[in-house]
Amino acid sequence: xxxxxxxxxxxxxxxSEFLPISSSAHIVFSNKLYSLVTNSGxxxxxxxxxxxxxxxxATLAAVVIYFYNDLKTIIKGFFIALREKNxxxxxxxLITYILITTIITGIIGLILKKPTESLIESPKIICxxxxxxxxxxxxxxxxxxxxxxxxxxxxxxxGISQGLxxxxxxxxxxxxxxxxxxxxxxxxxxxxxxxxxSIPVILLASLVYPLMELDxxxxxxxxxxxxxxxxLTSFIxxxxxxxYFMQLIxxxxxxxxxxxCFIISxxxxxxxxxxxxx
Numbered sequence: 001x002x003x004x005x006x007x008x009x010x011x012x013x014x015x016s017e018f019l020p021i022s023s024s025a026h027i028v029f030s031n032k033l034y035s036l037v038t039n040s041g042x043x044x045x046x047x048x049x050x051x052x053x054x055x056x057x058a059t060l061a062a063v064v065i066y067f068y069n070d071l072k073t074i075i076k077g078f079f080i081a082l083r084e085k086n087x088x089x090x091x092x093x094l095i096t097y098i099l100i101t102t103i104i105t106g107i108i109g110l111i112l113k114k115p116t117e118s119l120i121e122s123p124k125i126i127c128x129x130x131x132x133x134x135x136x137x138x139x140x141x142x143x144x145x146x147x148x149x150x151x152x153x154x155x156x157x158x159g160i161s162q163g164l165x166x167x168x169x170x171x172x173x174x175x176x177x178x179x180x181x182x183x184x185x186x187x188x189x190x191x192x193x194x195x196x197x198s199i200p201v202i203l204l205a206s207l208v209y210p211l212m213e214l215d216x217x218x219x220x221x222x223x224x225x226x227x228x229x230x231x232l233t234s235f236i237x238x239x240x241x242x243x244y245f246m247q248l249i250x251x252x253x254x255x256x257x258x259x260x261c262f263i264i265s266x267x268x269x270x271x272x273x274x275x276x277x278x
Contacts, residue, residue, distance in 0.1 A: 001047055001223045005034055006230030013055045014062065014237030017202075018195065018245060020137055020174030020257045021264075025130045028123055028168060029268050036275065046218045049210050051227050056206030058231040062238035063195055063202070066246075070196075094196075097155035102200040104156060108163025109204070119168050127269035129169025134261030137254045140178035148184030150193055157183065158193070162201060172198065174261075177254065191249045195242060 012030045016023040034040070064071065077091030086092065119125055148154075161179040165172035173194050180190030 001051065001226050001230075002038075002040070003223070003226040003229055005031075005038075005040075006051065006223070006226040007233050008034060009051070010055055010058070010230035010233035011237050014059055014234040014239075015241050017059045017238055018063070018173055018198075018241045020133070020171045020177055020254060021261060022130050022133055022165075022169055022171035022174065024120075024168035025126050025171075025265075028120060028126055029264075032123055032272070046215050047222050049214050050219060050222060051230065053206050053210045053214070054227055054231040055234040056202055058235040059238040060199065060202045060206060062235050063199060063242060066239055066242045067196060070192075074196075094150070094193075097150055097152065098193075098197050098200070100152070100155045101159035101162060101197045102204075104159030105163040105201055106204060108160065109166050112163070112166050116167050123272045124269055126169040127265040127272070129167055130171075130261050130268075131265040133169065133171045133174050134258040134265065136178045137174055137258035137261065140181040141253050141255050141258075150180075150185065150189065154180065154183045154185070158197065162197065169265075171261075172201070174254075174257070181254070187249045187254075188246070191246060195246075 008030055009027060012026045013023055016026040074091045074094055077089060078095045081087065081089030081092035119129075158176050158179050161175040162172055164170055165175050176194040176197065177187075177190050180193065181187070185193070
């Protein structure tokens with residue numbers, strides 16, 4: 001792995017992990033474009049797995065640090081409610097809903113992991129799925145009311161939508177935000193729940209699944225300096241992305257992101273169509 005490639009990938013991961021534009025699609029796009037421009041080969045499978053773990057841990061650190069005080073209050077409140085058997089506590093219910101969302105996402109992820117792995121090598125299909133993400137974002141704003149709170153039913157449906165994001169091109173944050181808006185949550189509450197629910201999911205995506213496939217004996221052969229710089233870039237960009245997205249989400253519409261998904265998916269589809277028929 002080259003340093004510039006690692007930094008670009010880290011920046012793309014940090015930016016697209018938390019914006020509703022699909023990090024998996026943008027990672028595929030950036031890697032394909034980098035290979036096309038530099039005429040370099042794709043990463044070795046083991047190197048790709050290890051770097052994927054690092055950049056996901058970097059974005060995980062970004063969301064945990066940003067929501068640190070929030071998380072501390074929520075976890076403390078959860079255990080107080082548990083001790084007092086106050087199951088109507090807001091913090092108790094929030095963690096319960098996040099756990100339910102995570103379990104459902106994990107089950108769907110296990111079921112769909114193998115069938116969706118090959119899609120990484122099908123960039124034109126990823127473009128189509130990203131276009132669908134744009135449609136979902138566009139129509140979610142038409143149903144937006146912003147007068148509801150998170151509930152068991154909403155947590156279940158958000159878990160399903162988050163699980164479907166295992167398809168490269170479907171945005172995890174995009175589908176969870178849209179699902180929340182369809183159910184009447186306000187944008188800020190939807191974004192907050194989406195980010196908090198991403199913590200256990202990113203942990204699963206960065207450790208549980210990849211570590212099953214990683215050959216630790218090969219790590220010494222990787223360009224660890226490049227991977228460190230790429231991960232650091234992913235952390236910085238991811239943190240800034242969360243910070244400004246949370247500040248702007250109450251003021252902006254998701255339609256802007258839907259238009260972006262439409263444009264980038266069409267442009268990349270045409271590019272790949274031309275490239276693979278050269």
